[in-house]
Amino acid sequence: MDATKPIGYWLKHLDNLLERQFDATLADLDIGRRHWQLLNTLSRGPASREELTRALAPFWQAGATEPAEVLDGPGNSLAARGWTATGGQRIHLTAEGRAAHARIADRIAHSRRTVLGQLTPEQYTATVRTLSVMAANVEADLASGVRPA
Structure with a gap:
Protein backbone atom coordinates (compact mmCIF):
# COMPACT_ATOMS: atom_id res chain seq x y z
CA MET A 1 0.00 0.00 0.00
CA ASP A 2 1.20 3.50 -0.80
CA ALA A 3 0.20 5.58 2.24
CA THR A 4 1.64 8.74 0.66
CA LYS A 5 -1.40 9.12 -1.58
CA PRO A 6 -4.19 11.35 -0.21
CA ILE A 7 -7.56 10.11 0.99
CA GLY A 8 -9.30 11.36 -2.17
CA TYR A 9 -7.16 9.01 -4.25
CA TRP A 10 -8.04 6.02 -2.05
CA LEU A 11 -11.77 6.88 -2.00
CA LYS A 12 -11.93 7.10 -5.81
CA HIS A 13 -9.71 4.06 -6.27
CA LEU A 14 -11.81 1.95 -3.90
CA ASP A 15 -15.07 3.11 -5.47
CA ASN A 16 -13.77 2.17 -8.93
CA LEU A 17 -12.65 -1.23 -7.63
CA LEU A 18 -16.04 -1.81 -6.00
CA GLU A 19 -17.77 -1.02 -9.32
CA ARG A 20 -15.52 -3.53 -11.09
CA GLN A 21 -16.13 -6.13 -8.38
CA PHE A 22 -19.92 -5.68 -8.64
CA ASP A 23 -19.69 -6.02 -12.41
CA ALA A 24 -17.68 -9.24 -12.08
CA THR A 25 -19.92 -10.63 -9.33
CA LEU A 26 -23.13 -10.00 -11.26
CA ALA A 27 -21.95 -10.30 -14.88
CA ASP A 28 -23.52 -13.69 -15.56
CA LEU A 29 -26.89 -12.30 -14.43
CA ASP A 30 -26.62 -9.35 -16.84
CA ILE A 31 -27.20 -6.86 -14.05
CA GLY A 32 -25.00 -4.32 -12.32
CA ARG A 33 -24.58 -2.46 -9.07
CA ARG A 34 -27.55 -0.16 -9.71
CA HIS A 35 -29.86 -3.13 -10.24
CA TRP A 36 -28.67 -4.53 -6.93
CA GLN A 37 -29.12 -1.22 -5.12
CA LEU A 38 -32.72 -0.89 -6.30
CA LEU A 39 -33.47 -4.56 -5.62
CA ASN A 40 -31.94 -4.35 -2.15
CA THR A 41 -33.79 -1.12 -1.31
CA LEU A 42 -37.09 -2.65 -2.42
CA SER A 43 -36.38 -5.75 -0.32
CA ARG A 44 -37.06 -3.53 2.72
CA GLY A 45 -40.54 -2.69 1.47
CA PRO A 46 -42.46 -0.97 -1.34
CA ALA A 47 -41.36 2.52 -2.35
CA SER A 48 -42.37 5.25 -4.75
CA ARG A 49 -40.08 6.30 -7.59
CA GLU A 50 -39.32 9.50 -5.71
CA GLU A 51 -38.37 7.60 -2.56
CA LEU A 52 -36.08 5.31 -4.53
CA THR A 53 -34.48 8.22 -6.34
CA ARG A 54 -33.83 10.03 -3.05
CA ALA A 55 -32.50 6.93 -1.29
CA LEU A 56 -30.07 6.11 -4.07
CA ALA A 57 -29.14 9.61 -5.26
CA PRO A 58 -25.55 9.43 -3.96
CA PHE A 59 -24.91 6.41 -6.19
CA TRP A 60 -26.35 7.73 -9.45
CA GLN A 61 -23.72 9.92 -11.07
CA ALA A 62 -24.17 12.09 -14.12
CA GLY A 63 -24.06 9.99 -17.27
CA ALA A 64 -25.09 6.80 -15.45
CA THR A 65 -28.10 4.77 -16.43
CA GLU A 66 -31.23 6.45 -15.11
CA PRO A 67 -33.15 4.75 -12.28
CA ALA A 68 -36.27 4.49 -14.47
CA GLU A 69 -34.33 2.49 -17.05
CA ALA A 102 -31.97 -13.73 -1.77
CA ARG A 103 -29.75 -15.41 -4.39
CA ILE A 104 -27.91 -12.20 -5.24
CA ALA A 105 -27.56 -11.21 -1.57
CA ASP A 106 -25.41 -14.32 -1.03
CA ARG A 107 -23.04 -13.17 -3.78
CA ILE A 108 -22.93 -9.64 -2.40
CA ALA A 109 -22.20 -10.94 1.11
CA HIS A 110 -19.24 -12.88 -0.29
CA SER A 111 -17.98 -9.74 -2.05
CA ARG A 112 -18.30 -7.72 1.16
CA ARG A 113 -16.32 -10.34 3.07
CA THR A 114 -13.63 -10.04 0.40
CA VAL A 115 -13.55 -6.24 0.74
CA LEU A 116 -13.25 -6.42 4.52
CA GLY A 117 -10.60 -9.14 4.45
CA GLN A 118 -8.78 -9.13 7.78
CA LEU A 119 -10.40 -5.94 9.07
CA THR A 120 -12.07 -6.36 12.42
CA PRO A 121 -15.65 -5.15 12.89
CA GLU A 122 -14.21 -2.40 15.12
CA GLN A 123 -11.82 -1.25 12.38
CA TYR A 124 -14.65 -1.15 9.86
CA THR A 125 -16.87 0.82 12.26
CA ALA A 126 -14.04 3.27 12.99
CA THR A 127 -13.36 3.75 9.27
CA VAL A 128 -17.01 4.46 8.48
CA ARG A 129 -17.27 6.81 11.46
CA THR A 130 -14.14 8.69 10.36
CA LEU A 131 -15.45 9.09 6.80
CA SER A 132 -18.82 10.23 8.16
CA VAL A 133 -17.16 12.91 10.30
CA MET A 134 -15.03 14.08 7.38
CA ALA A 135 -18.12 14.34 5.16
CA ALA A 136 -19.98 16.30 7.85
CA ASN A 137 -17.01 18.66 8.17
CA VAL A 138 -17.01 19.39 4.44
CA GLU A 139 -20.81 19.75 4.35
CA ALA A 140 -20.67 22.28 7.19
CA ASP A 141 -17.90 24.20 5.47
CA LEU A 142 -19.78 24.33 2.18
CA ALA A 143 -22.96 25.40 3.94
CA SER A 144 -21.14 28.23 5.73
CA GLY A 145 -20.22 29.85 2.44
CA VAL A 146 -17.04 31.21 4.04
CA ARG A 147 -13.99 30.92 1.79
CA PRO A 148 -10.37 31.71 2.60
CA ALA A 149 -9.13 34.99 1.20
Whole structure:
Protein backbone atom coordinates (compact mmCIF):
# COMPACT_ATOMS: atom_id res chain seq x y z
CA MET A 1 0.00 0.00 0.00
CA ASP A 2 1.20 3.50 -0.80
CA ALA A 3 0.20 5.58 2.24
CA THR A 4 1.64 8.74 0.66
CA LYS A 5 -1.40 9.12 -1.58
CA PRO A 6 -4.19 11.35 -0.21
CA ILE A 7 -7.56 10.11 0.99
CA GLY A 8 -9.30 11.36 -2.17
CA TYR A 9 -7.16 9.01 -4.25
CA TRP A 10 -8.04 6.02 -2.05
CA LEU A 11 -11.77 6.88 -2.00
CA LYS A 12 -11.93 7.10 -5.81
CA HIS A 13 -9.71 4.06 -6.27
CA LEU A 14 -11.81 1.95 -3.90
CA ASP A 15 -15.07 3.11 -5.47
CA ASN A 16 -13.77 2.17 -8.93
CA LEU A 17 -12.65 -1.23 -7.63
CA LEU A 18 -16.04 -1.81 -6.00
CA GLU A 19 -17.77 -1.02 -9.32
CA ARG A 20 -15.52 -3.53 -11.09
CA GLN A 21 -16.13 -6.13 -8.38
CA PHE A 22 -19.92 -5.68 -8.64
CA ASP A 23 -19.69 -6.02 -12.41
CA ALA A 24 -17.68 -9.24 -12.08
CA THR A 25 -19.92 -10.63 -9.33
CA LEU A 26 -23.13 -10.00 -11.26
CA ALA A 27 -21.95 -10.30 -14.88
CA ASP A 28 -23.52 -13.69 -15.56
CA LEU A 29 -26.89 -12.30 -14.43
CA ASP A 30 -26.62 -9.35 -16.84
CA ILE A 31 -27.20 -6.86 -14.05
CA GLY A 32 -25.00 -4.32 -12.32
CA ARG A 33 -24.58 -2.46 -9.07
CA ARG A 34 -27.55 -0.16 -9.71
CA HIS A 35 -29.86 -3.13 -10.24
CA TRP A 36 -28.67 -4.53 -6.93
CA GLN A 37 -29.12 -1.22 -5.12
CA LEU A 38 -32.72 -0.89 -6.30
CA LEU A 39 -33.47 -4.56 -5.62
CA ASN A 40 -31.94 -4.35 -2.15
CA THR A 41 -33.79 -1.12 -1.31
CA LEU A 42 -37.09 -2.65 -2.42
CA SER A 43 -36.38 -5.75 -0.32
CA ARG A 44 -37.06 -3.53 2.72
CA GLY A 45 -40.54 -2.69 1.47
CA PRO A 46 -42.46 -0.97 -1.34
CA ALA A 47 -41.36 2.52 -2.35
CA SER A 48 -42.37 5.25 -4.75
CA ARG A 49 -40.08 6.30 -7.59
CA GLU A 50 -39.32 9.50 -5.71
CA GLU A 51 -38.37 7.60 -2.56
CA LEU A 52 -36.08 5.31 -4.53
CA THR A 53 -34.48 8.22 -6.34
CA ARG A 54 -33.83 10.03 -3.05
CA ALA A 55 -32.50 6.93 -1.29
CA LEU A 56 -30.07 6.11 -4.07
CA ALA A 57 -29.14 9.61 -5.26
CA PRO A 58 -25.55 9.43 -3.96
CA PHE A 59 -24.91 6.41 -6.19
CA TRP A 60 -26.35 7.73 -9.45
CA GLN A 61 -23.72 9.92 -11.07
CA ALA A 62 -24.17 12.09 -14.12
CA GLY A 63 -24.06 9.99 -17.27
CA ALA A 64 -25.09 6.80 -15.45
CA THR A 65 -28.10 4.77 -16.43
CA GLU A 66 -31.23 6.45 -15.11
CA PRO A 67 -33.15 4.75 -12.28
CA ALA A 68 -36.27 4.49 -14.47
CA GLU A 69 -34.33 2.49 -17.05
CA VAL A 70 -33.09 0.03 -14.41
CA LEU A 71 -36.56 -0.19 -12.87
CA ASP A 72 -38.72 -0.66 -15.92
CA GLY A 73 -36.84 0.09 -19.12
CA PRO A 74 -36.57 -2.37 -22.00
CA GLY A 75 -34.10 -5.23 -21.76
CA ASN A 76 -32.75 -6.26 -18.39
CA SER A 77 -34.76 -3.96 -16.13
CA LEU A 78 -36.16 -5.26 -12.86
CA ALA A 79 -39.73 -5.11 -14.22
CA ALA A 80 -38.79 -6.84 -17.49
CA ARG A 81 -37.36 -9.70 -15.43
CA GLY A 82 -40.59 -9.95 -13.45
CA TRP A 83 -38.80 -8.94 -10.24
CA THR A 84 -40.89 -5.83 -9.55
CA ALA A 85 -44.47 -4.72 -9.99
CA THR A 86 -46.27 -1.45 -9.39
CA GLY A 87 -49.32 -1.08 -7.21
CA GLY A 88 -50.67 2.45 -7.25
CA GLN A 89 -47.68 4.75 -6.87
CA ARG A 90 -45.53 2.13 -5.11
CA ILE A 91 -43.10 -0.35 -6.57
CA HIS A 92 -42.64 -3.66 -4.80
CA LEU A 93 -40.77 -6.92 -5.29
CA THR A 94 -42.66 -9.86 -6.71
CA ALA A 95 -42.12 -13.38 -5.39
CA GLU A 96 -39.55 -13.81 -8.19
CA GLY A 97 -37.91 -10.57 -7.13
CA ARG A 98 -37.65 -11.69 -3.51
CA ALA A 99 -36.10 -14.98 -4.62
CA ALA A 100 -33.65 -13.15 -6.90
CA HIS A 101 -32.75 -10.78 -4.06
CA ALA A 102 -31.97 -13.73 -1.77
CA ARG A 103 -29.75 -15.41 -4.39
CA ILE A 104 -27.91 -12.20 -5.24
CA ALA A 105 -27.56 -11.21 -1.57
CA ASP A 106 -25.41 -14.32 -1.03
CA ARG A 107 -23.04 -13.17 -3.78
CA ILE A 108 -22.93 -9.64 -2.40
CA ALA A 109 -22.20 -10.94 1.11
CA HIS A 110 -19.24 -12.88 -0.29
CA SER A 111 -17.98 -9.74 -2.05
CA ARG A 112 -18.30 -7.72 1.16
CA ARG A 113 -16.32 -10.34 3.07
CA THR A 114 -13.63 -10.04 0.40
CA VAL A 115 -13.55 -6.24 0.74
CA LEU A 116 -13.25 -6.42 4.52
CA GLY A 117 -10.60 -9.14 4.45
CA GLN A 118 -8.78 -9.13 7.78
CA LEU A 119 -10.40 -5.94 9.07
CA THR A 120 -12.07 -6.36 12.42
CA PRO A 121 -15.65 -5.15 12.89
CA GLU A 122 -14.21 -2.40 15.12
CA GLN A 123 -11.82 -1.25 12.38
CA TYR A 124 -14.65 -1.15 9.86
CA THR A 125 -16.87 0.82 12.26
CA ALA A 126 -14.04 3.27 12.99
CA THR A 127 -13.36 3.75 9.27
CA VAL A 128 -17.01 4.46 8.48
CA ARG A 129 -17.27 6.81 11.46
CA THR A 130 -14.14 8.69 10.36
CA LEU A 131 -15.45 9.09 6.80
CA SER A 132 -18.82 10.23 8.16
CA VAL A 133 -17.16 12.91 10.30
CA MET A 134 -15.03 14.08 7.38
CA ALA A 135 -18.12 14.34 5.16
CA ALA A 136 -19.98 16.30 7.85
CA ASN A 137 -17.01 18.66 8.17
CA VAL A 138 -17.01 19.39 4.44
CA GLU A 139 -20.81 19.75 4.35
CA ALA A 140 -20.67 22.28 7.19
CA ASP A 141 -17.90 24.20 5.47
CA LEU A 142 -19.78 24.33 2.18
CA ALA A 143 -22.96 25.40 3.94
CA SER A 144 -21.14 28.23 5.73
CA GLY A 145 -20.22 29.85 2.44
CA VAL A 146 -17.04 31.21 4.04
CA ARG A 147 -13.99 30.92 1.79
CA PRO A 148 -10.37 31.71 2.60
CA ALA A 149 -9.13 34.99 1.20
